[in-house]
Each structure stands twice: as C-alpha cells, then as structure tokens.
Amino acid sequence: MLHNPVIASQGRKLRLAVIGGGPSSFIGTVHRGAALLEEHYEVVASVLSSDPIKSVQYAKDIGIPRGYASAEALFETEVTLKDKADVIAIMTPNNSHFDLVNRALELGFHVMCEKPLTNKVDEALSLVNAVRKHQRECCIAFAYSGYPMIRQAQAMIQAGELGEIRMVQSEYVQGHLAALTQGELEQSNWHMKPDMVGPSLILGDIGTHCYHLAAFVVGREPSEICADIATLVPDRAADDYTGILMRYANGARGSFVITQSAAGADHGLYLRVFGEKGGIEWHQEQPNQLIVRWLDEPTQVLQKGGKGLHEAAKKVSRIAVGHPEGYREAFANLYTDLAEAIVDRENGKQPRSQKRVFPTIEEGAQGVRFVDAALRSHQQNGSWVAIPAAQDDL
Amino acid sequence: MLHNPVIASQGRKLRLAVIGGGPSSFIGTVHRGAALLEEHYEVVASVLSSDPIKSVQYAKDIGIPRGYASAEALFETEVTLKDKADVIAIMTPNNSHFDLVNRALELGFHVMCEKPLTNKVDEALSLVNAVRKHQRECCIAFAYSGYPMIRQAQAMIQAGELGEIRMVQSEYVQGHLAALTQGELEQSNWHMKPDMVGPSLILGDIGTHCYHLAAFVVGREPSEICADIATLVPDRAADDYTGILMRYANGARGSFVITQSAAGADHGLYLRVFGEKGGIEWHQEQPNQLIVRWLDEPTQVLQKGGKGLHEAAKKVSRIAVGHPEGYREAFANLYTDLAEAIVDRENGKQPRSQKRVFPTIEEGAQGVRFVDAALRSHQQNGSWVAIPAAQDDL
C-alpha cells in the first residue's frame, strides 16, 4: 500500500465532528482515537456535554478546534463552513439518536451512530428511509464486527466453508453491574435511566451486540425467538439478564445468554457457530484468534494477520501476525469502512454499504426489532414470537 | 494414608460384578479400569453380551474369573456363593436399568448404575423406594461429579463463598453425531434406538449429565424450565439438540445448550455458576482447573492437588499437583465413594449416601424428572413447566 486511498481520493483527511463522549466518557475516547488511528480523519468539531459551557471548555481541553455549545449550534454552523465536517459521530443517550441522526442526514452529513439505533421500531424504520432518501452513508457502531477474525468468520460462512448453518450461540456475560444497588445505578449515568436507555437496559446496552454479531457473521437472522428477561440483583428496578432461544427458517437453532450482573466476569462476549462441515468460535477477550473446528480435520486456530485468511480479514489488519490488535482497532476498522464508503459514493462507485461490509442502518434497525421481539416474548411468559426479516417492510 | 481403609475394614478388596460393557464398548473399559485403579475392588464376575456364548467367551478373553451367560444366571449363581460379588455395576441399555437395579437390590447387592437411571419417572421413583427399603448403597454414574474440581466447586458453594446463587450455565456440545445419517445411526448401537435409549436421545444420553452436574454443584434445582428440542441434522428421526432456559425459586436463572451434532466439537461439557460474590467455571476437557472469579479480587485458577482447596477436593485427588487426572480417575472416585459408603454402612456409621457426597438414587430420579419436564415443555411449544423437587413425593 503506497498511499492512503481515502486521502488520495479527497486530497485531504475526512473531517469528523463528534456529538457526545465527554472527557469522562469511555466511548468518547474510543471513537476519537479510532477515527485518528488509521490517518483517515481529523477531529474538527464537537459537542462534549449537555452543559453548553462545559461543552466548549472540554473541546479546548482536549484540543478539538471547534467546540460547540450544543448539537444544534454545531449543525447550524458547520453546515455553513467551507471546511465543514464530513461525518457526524453520535454517541449521546439512546433516546436522542433518532433526532440527531435525522438532522445530520437532512443537512447532508454522513453518520456514525452508536447502538442501539433507536429505542422504538418505527423510529428505526424511519431512519432507514431517511438514509436512503438523502443518499448518505451511515454506519452503526457495532464495533465487534470490525475485528479481523469476525470478518474472517463471516467470509468463511459466505464462502460455504461451514456448509449449511445448524447452530448459533452467543453470550455477553459481564460483571460490572453485579454489586451496584439501584440507587447507585441511577446515579451512575444515563445507561440506568429507562427513559434514556430504552425499554430494556440489558438488551439495549449489550443485547443488540449479540444479535448483530450473530447476524453479521452468519448472514441470516432467526425467524422466531423466545426470551426470559429477569433481574438477578435484588432490589433493582432495571432488568439485568436475558436468556434467549432462537429458531432459524432453515431449522437451525440458537441461544443467547446476556447479563451485566455476573459477579467477577470481565467482558465475556463470545460467538460460536456450527454448520454441517464445521464450526467457528470467537471470544472478544482474545480477539485475534478464531478457533475453527472441522468435521474431518483437526481443529485450527487462525490468527489475525496469519495464514489461511480471506481477503476480508487481511484487509482490516494492518500490523503483523502476533502483534495484538484490540477494541480500538476494531472500531478504527469501522471508521475506515465508512471512509471508503464515502469516497466510493463521491466517486460514483456502488456504495459499499449495499454490500453489507460494515454495519448499516438496516442492521441497526434489525437490532431494534430484536429488542422489541424479546420484550414481546417476555410479556407473553416466554412464548415464541416472530422477528420480521429486514426486507419485509422496507 | 498408611493403609487402604476399605481393605482394612473388610480384610479384603470389594468384589465387583459387571453387567454390560462388552469388549468393544467404551464404557465397559471405563467402569472396570475405574474400579481397579484405586485398589478397592477386584472384578470377579461379568455378563458382557446379550449373546450367552459371547458373554462367556469375552470374560475369558479379558481375564474375568466368572463369566455368566446372562444377567439372571449371574444373579442366581452369585447370590449362592461364599465369595459372592458385593456390588453389581450396570451399564446396559437404558430401558433395562429398572429391572436389573431392582433385582440386584432385592438380592442384597449394592449397585453402581449408569445414567439415565430409567426412561420413566414412575420407574425411577420406584427404585428410590427400593433402595430405601433394602438399605443398600446405590451410586448413579454421573461421572463428572467425581472430578476433584467439581467437588471443590460444590464445597465452595456449600460454604457460601459465592453467596446467593444468581445464574447457572451448562453446555454439552459434542460433535460425534454431526455427520451420521439416520441409517448409520440405527446400525451404530442401542443409543440410537428409541425403545432402548428412551424418549429423547439427546436428553437421556447427555442432557441428564448437565442437569445433574448443575444440581450437584449448586445444591439446588430449578423450579421451572422451558425447552426447545430439535433435530439439527436433516433426515434424522432422533432429536439431537436441546436448548433450555431455567428459573430457580430464589430468582436465579439458568440455561443449557446440549447437542451431539456440532460438527467438529469434541466433548464440550462445561459448567459456570455465578453468585452474588463471584463465580466458578469448569470445562471437562481441562478438568484439573477451576476458574474462580471474584467481585472484588483478581480471578484465580485453582488446580487439582494445589493450593486453596477444600478437603472435599483434596480427598479425591491422589497424585501431585500438575500431574493431570482424567475421566477414569473421576469415575474411580465414584467407585471409591461407593466403597466407603458400603464400609460405613456395614460398620453401622451413617451412610454417606445421605450426605449427598456422590450421586445417589434420588439424584438419578431427578435426572429422569428433568427429561420428563423438558419433553412436556417441548410438547407445549416451549411453555414453562414445573419440575417437582426431590422431596416432593418421596
């Protein structure tokens, strides 16, 4: 690679504005660092707090040139600038995504939006239409789909290497809410406030990751699910556990176990898929390995940057085999995907978003439908309920 | 330990008769080797085939002194001998367990019986009563409960080290049936014949292991479950997959994923339990380690024979830390448990069977109830159904 194709095509780095992710936020650092890491973006503008004075001061503190007092101020001013932002990254509370994404698209910005896309199915479907209408690129920050070995798993299944899919398992078993009381939870941040986080804390926060990861890798979604949503920690109002069983149209079966209240657990995201010829297994805590089991051959351990990988996996790993890449590199890969999609679009090429290379607005909307279906099943004491397919009504 | 307490007490090794487990069988070698390994038993008699001639010849071939033509011949003759067998080990097809265990108990033998105890709940409950009536010791070969680190996990939970239990997960994801067609399956052995294996291949064969292991370690059973039983491999009559969600009376939740059709998987039995203070994780393929996570302390990896173990775990490991012990040692521990229980009983001590040290007849019966409940849920398209508690009707 003798040059950076994004810059070669634009003659410059892309300009990123961020809304949300103040200095004490985990995700703000992740988004900005990920955008900077691969030298495709510069961070030019920000709204870093709902407090206007803090928002402006924080931008100064961390070296962002244009610190705005509010999202609306950012939109109104940026749209007038000659060197205006190309992309708006949105990492505000879940209930604000709908308005901000809508506004950004209307004004012609491309978008990077945190998951879940929205808290309501109708809002999500409306955003799918907005993206199509305004012809902008929109990436949903399902960050785990950016890992090289997830791309490898996806490519193997697309190529039929596992044969027909029979079984899908994912877990997201974290521990950081295992000891907090309800009061502490409410103090902690907006993730604990139902009006902001949405109808299910656990499903909105991490359940959509399991759903997206499984769908992204397997290339198909369950046709029906049953869910048991519960609160493991006593005296807590929010839900903090979901067990899910799934059925696929081809007869395959699936399951999810999702919690943030498993005392002592760290991150715990895991995906395993079995097909008729073999299976893949991936753990986010060891993301640079993909375990591949075969019906008739010994188990293999594929390594990021190593031997036997598909192009899709090679493309998103930039440092040599054995040098670990982590969460921010996975995130950076989504930013690169988005940059390439923007450049393709501006050059009149078929937008990559239509090739499902990175998590699209449609995938964001399916995540919202998954939450909705799980809640419906739960309200019917675990009855099996259908999930509409992505194409059903769009 | 300066002597073998079993021999010291009896003045001799215990005498074992085996029914089932012919020369080509996996489990026959396992039972006999496990009984011999710790020098508590000698194998004195056998029925090694349903073919009378083969049964006698096989005994000769593998050096068992008294080879009988049939189970009934064994029972009739042994009961008359001065040096008659003390214990009958039963490893015949599931549908024969009820009669054989019954007969053995009536004649005054102690029993080691393979799981599942029976294929029907009423038969299982009847055997519970028979054991109590005849005052014999009966161990069900839930072999995984013999591993030192499973005993450690049980002891930690009994001692309250994890606090109130909140979440239980077990998987048994094997691959050896992933490629066989129905025809091949039927040829292969009795495990594939519904009349012999019972109402569910997958639940009878390995599902009961998950259920027992979780109950043995956690010390409580779910109050209700929902199940999705399926056939993953097309053109197969038998079921080969079950996904299960569980609710415990204290609000804890649980899940099982059980299959033998995961292409490329090896053994795949796994147990994870989280309580309010931490969690344990154990994998049968690395059985000498127990991962222990803590709410406020770093994760520990306990080692069989190593530091920080309860007496219950130390007792069942006889070789030094770092020297692996495997499946047959776990099995041997059940045989040792049974031997000690027999000696205790003969010496008028409280039988260990009442202390739930090893898998008792009651635990065998609960396994049969679990299969029954899963089938009931499945027949109602996954509705939640209750599992009676062990004490409910016994």
Next chain:
Amino acid sequence: MLHNPVIASQGRKLRLAVIGGGPSSFIGTVHRGAALLEEHYEVVASVLSSDPIKSVQYAKDIGIPRGYASAEALFETEVTLKDKADVIAIMTPNNSHFDLVNRALELGFHVMCEKPLTNKVDEALSLVNAVRKHQRECCIAFAYSGYPMIRQAQAMIQAGELGEIRMVQSEYVQGHLAALTQGELEQSNWHMKPDMVGPSLILGDIGTHCYHLAAFVVGREPSEICADIATLVPDRAADDYTGILMRYANGARGSFVITQSAAGADHGLYLRVFGEKGGIEWHQEQPNQLIVRWLDEPTQVLQKGGKGLHEAAKKVSRIAVGHPEGYREAFANLYTDLAEAIVDRENGKQPRSQKRVFPTIEEGAQGVRFVDAALRSHQQNGSWVAIPAAQDDL
C-alpha cells in the same frame, strides 16, 4: 478390539511384583494403579518398606497377596513359585537400582525400573549389557513418553512431517522445593540425600525426563551441551536449577530450563520442537492436546483420540476424544507396552524394545550420560562437552 491380546496370548493376566512405593509414597500408587488400569496385570507380590515388619503389614493393608520382608526375600521365594511374578517393578532410591535390576534380570524377571536408571554411567552401561545377555524386557519409567500426544509428536517427526529438525526446547519448572530449608529437605525423603539421589538432585530427579522426552520425540540426541547448575534457594546444599544449551550434529540447537524451586509453579514440563516445515508444542499440564504449527498453514490443535492422528497415537488412547486421560494413563501405556513386548518375545516375535516404542534400557543409560555430561560442563564453568551417542560403546 474383541479381546485383550496380552491375556489371549498368556491365558491369564501378567503377574507384577513391586519393590518400593510404600503406602505414603506418590509413585507406588501410580505404578500399581497404572498396571491394573488396562487389565493386563495383577499385583501379586511386594516389598513396600525397608523395614521388614512394615513391609509385610503394608501388603496386607492394601490387599497385595504376597508381602515380603525384603527384596532378597522376594527374589528368593518368587523364583521358586509356580505362579511366580513375571515382572519386577523397581521404585526404590536411585542408588539401589543397579543391584535390584541386575538381580531381577539374572533371575529371569522382566523389569520396569524408575528413572534415573543409575547414578553412574558405568553401572548404566553394565545394565544395558545385562538386559541383552539375559534377553529380558526392561522398560524405564520415563512416564511422559507414554502420553498419546507424545507418541503423535514422535510419529510425525519420524514420518518427516516437520522436515529436518532445527530447534528443541524443554522446560521442567516446578515449585514444590521453593520454600523448604535444607533441614526440611533432608528430613523430607531420600530425594534430598545425595548418596541416594545421586550427584545432582535436580538432574537425577527431573532433568533426565527433559532429556529423555526430547530424545524420544526428536529421534536424535545432542552431540554437545553446556550447563549452568545452581542453587536458587539460599542456604541449601543441593542444586535446584539447571540451564542447558545444546547443539545437535545437524546444526540444530536446543535448550532446557529445569528447576523445582520456582515459587508457585505446579508441574511445568513442556516440550517444543521446530523443524524446517513446522513445529510441535506439548505441555504436560494439558497433555491431551498437541499444538502443531506449520510454515504455510494455520496452526492446528490435535486432540488425543481425535482427528488426524497417527496409529501410534491412536493405539495408546482407549477412551473417546474429549475425555481427558492423565498421568496414570500415560504410565499405564508403558505397562501395556511392556506387556506386549513380553508377549511378543515369548511368542518368538521381534521384541518391540528394539523398535524404540517405549523407553528402553539404552534410553535409560543415555539419561545417565546426560547427567554426567552436564556435571562435567558445570565443573568446567559451562564449557561445551560432548555426549557419546547410544551406539558408541555398546
């Protein structure tokens, strides 16, 4: 396998006598259990203590029919019996091996002898000649060579799958002597007494295991070595650490790190070999896996009993893939090897001992030479010294 070939050939199990390994000994339980496990042997006689009264009592306590007061009493009596022992297993202090092996061979017994074979090179070479002269089978208890995945590694290298060997690494990093004082060590047992354990505690006790394992798998021995022997724990007379570099005649290089004073380490035996086409890696604490790396293909993890194995590995695993086998099974495999060699010899077939299937007397003698060479290098402050090849003077 429809019958036990050892029993089929003899019409009975082989009869084993054990010398050493009293009730409080680790290795006694291991030898007897390993011999019993696969149903090829019965234990008929023993000397279980250097105290004659205890020796007889202990036999009674653990159910061995003929308990002798001394080794000489055992030899004198057994040789006269009609059902005399076939094999003598020797697990006494190292300095007694020479006399006992010699005596057993003279009287026509086959032998299983603990490592190191002797404490002196000339004694070892003399025993090589005695085995040849008396035409008996003699197995040295280098137990790790009995593991299925070690047999697999050996078979792969013999078949040229790794190409020319370039690099060999072994470590045996244990911790059980990390905290004992010299006084405690001396009390503990004969392993700490130089006159009994031999010229180097660390090399005699575990260093010979590294050397044998590497030679057994690789099929070649180093031509020269340099050694740094040290005492890591202050105020201790015995050595407890050795670092070794090795050169092979073909230009390959090797290294060993050996200690029992690594605080907190468990067992720590490890072997890694690289050839021009790939490499193998094996850890005794996870003995059922063999990691295989390839120049141009993804890494594989071979499983005992699993896919892609050589016959030599399949033959020594008797239970299904994913069911762990441990240290006593490895030991049992040596006992089976020895049994088969005895039967072959008695049936006039070429003795397996000449095919280097199990650790022979010649391999025992090379272990003694390794200790001798390391000590010579150490005495010359780490100069490189030659190790004679097995065939050089035999």
Next chain:
Amino acid sequence: MLHNPVIASQGRKLRLAVIGGGPSSFIGTVHRGAALLEEHYEVVASVLSSDPIKSVQYAKDIGIPRGYASAEALFETEVTLKDKADVIAIMTPNNSHFDLVNRALELGFHVMCEKPLTNKVDEALSLVNAVRKHQRECCIAFAYSGYPMIRQAQAMIQAGELGEIRMVQSEYVQGHLAALTQGELEQSNWHMKPDMVGPSLILGDIGTHCYHLAAFVVGREPSEICADIATLVPDRAADDYTGILMRYANGARGSFVITQSAAGADHGLYLRVFGEKGGIEWHQEQPNQLIVRWLDEPTQVLQKGGKGLHEAAKKVSRIAVGHPEGYREAFANLYTDLAEAIVDRENGKQPRSQKRVFPTIEEGAQGVRFVDAALRSHQQNGSWVAIPAAQDDL
C-alpha cells in the same frame, strides 16, 4: 480525567516529525497511529523515503503537512519555524540512528528512537552523554514495556511482592524468517543487511527486546552471560538464533531463547520471573493478562483494567476491562510517557525519565552492551562474559 494534561499544559497538542517509516513500512504506521491515538500529538512533518521525490510525495499521500526531501532538510527547516516540531521520531535503519539522534538533540528536539539505539557501544554511550548535556527527553521504542500488564509486573517486583528474584526467562520465538533463502533475505529489506542492521541480525532486531523487557520488569540486569549464536536455516549468512544463559549478582539465574526461524511460530515474546514468594508470566500474544503464581495461594490471572492492579498499570490503560488493548496501545503509552516527561521538564518538574518510567537512553545503551557481550561470549565458544552495569562508566 476531565482534560488532557498535555494539552492543558501546552495549550496545544505536541508536534511530531517522523524520519523513516514509509508507506510500505510496518513500523511507520505503528508510530504515527500510536502518537495520534491518545490525542497528545499531531504529525506535522516527515521524511518517508531515502529517495527525495518519493519522500515528498508520500507525505502528501498520507496527509502529513510538511513532507521533506531528507532528514537534513527537515532539521534545517523545522528549527526555523515558529510552530516547529517538538519531537523527532526516528525509525530508520539501525546504522543511521547515531547521527540522527545526535543531530536532533543538538538542535533541541526531544526524541523517540527505535531500537537498537546504535550498533556500537561507544556510540550508544556518547548518545547517553548527549541527552544529558542537551537536557532533552529521549525515549527508546522498546514498545513491549508500554503494556499495562508489564507495568503491573514491574510495580509488583518494585514493591517486593515476589521477594528476592531468583529466576528470569524470556523467549522471542518468531517464524517469519524460517523459509527465506539468503538471496530472498537480502532483497527483502535493510534488516538483512549487516552493515545496516548491525553485528547480529537476531540480537539487534529482537534480542534487545528480551533484554530490555527483563531488565525493565525485574529492575536488575545480569552480571554475566554466556551465548550460543547460530544460523538454523542452511545457506543463510546471517545469524537467526541465540540461546543465552545468565547469572545475576544475587545468585539468580536467567535464560533467553531468541529466533525468527521457528517455522510456524507467530510472535512468541514471553517473559517469566520467579522470586522467593511467587512468579509472574506474560505473553505478548495475550498481552492483557498477567499470570501471577504464589507460593502459598492459588494462581491469579490479572486483567488489564481489572481488579488488584497497581497505579502504574491502571494509568496506562484507558478502556474498560475485557476490551483488549494491543501493540499500538502499548506504543501509544510510550508516546504518552514521553509527552508527559516533556511537559514536566518544561514545567520545571523532575523529569520522569529519571524515574525509569519509560525506556530511557540509558536503557537503550544497555541493550547495545547486551548485544556486544553476547557476541564476545559467542566468539569465545560460549564462555561466560561480564556485562557492565549501567552506572559503571556513565
């Protein structure tokens, strides 16, 4: 953390100029991305090729504002600018480091320099003096020392948690040169050219990493070493293997195994240290875990960002536990260390470089001495040779 202390102190990001690391280079991407990731630096100037035209073009291609035709052009121009670079990062062939570092220091720039510092001991010592004379900050890119769990290991040993150190092991066993012929090697890049890479390919390229990592963590260096340097791949002029034994002044022992010709190996850097109370173990391929073994307590697995960590480890991890951080984050930590040291110096605080928080010029010089000592030992057929201590002649 409510603001970025580097920016708060300077009122701006630091300005970085890079020399070396063209578009096809692995290390160029790593340095620039690492500098950008934590938002402390912007990349303002570069020399990206020894070909002046390419150097200028490449800067354009990847969006660096000031692309110079040569290092000298960069130095001459930058020094005159108002917004001149603060730091020069040097990643050119090893034989050019001396001149470039010297020049940068003379002109008042701070420096980030790739390892090895130089190819000659006298040059290295001269640079130590230059850094002291010009009072600049200089960080050597021993990147592995930037990992959080390496900082944790260092902090534990500094705090005496392992007690007196007894044993040190490191390996760097890579495979990427296992199959290249000498001709191919010479074509490949400057790493294979002795005049550029220095007197030992293997020691200059990766051996210094082992040495630095061990010294950085343990806080002491060996007093003498013996080395066996070899060429494992036939028909290759360069060395590609080194085995090393080490003795420390306190009686501890150590060993290194270093190669890039282990067919199939990936990265393979590993460090293990045992003290009287326990030991630590770290593998670069799983960098977010530190295994800690204890004399009297169960083994722990510490996690980056997790429980039980020292401040030094917490400080260099910015994303939550269980979210992996990789090689570029480790590198980014060195850039942050350097930024903080620069700010401290400019604010008149004691420079952190004197607290050995990050790899200093003195540590770079000790790496050069290690290579020199290994070569001296090798030339004397593996005799033990002394390594001067850092303070001996500086």
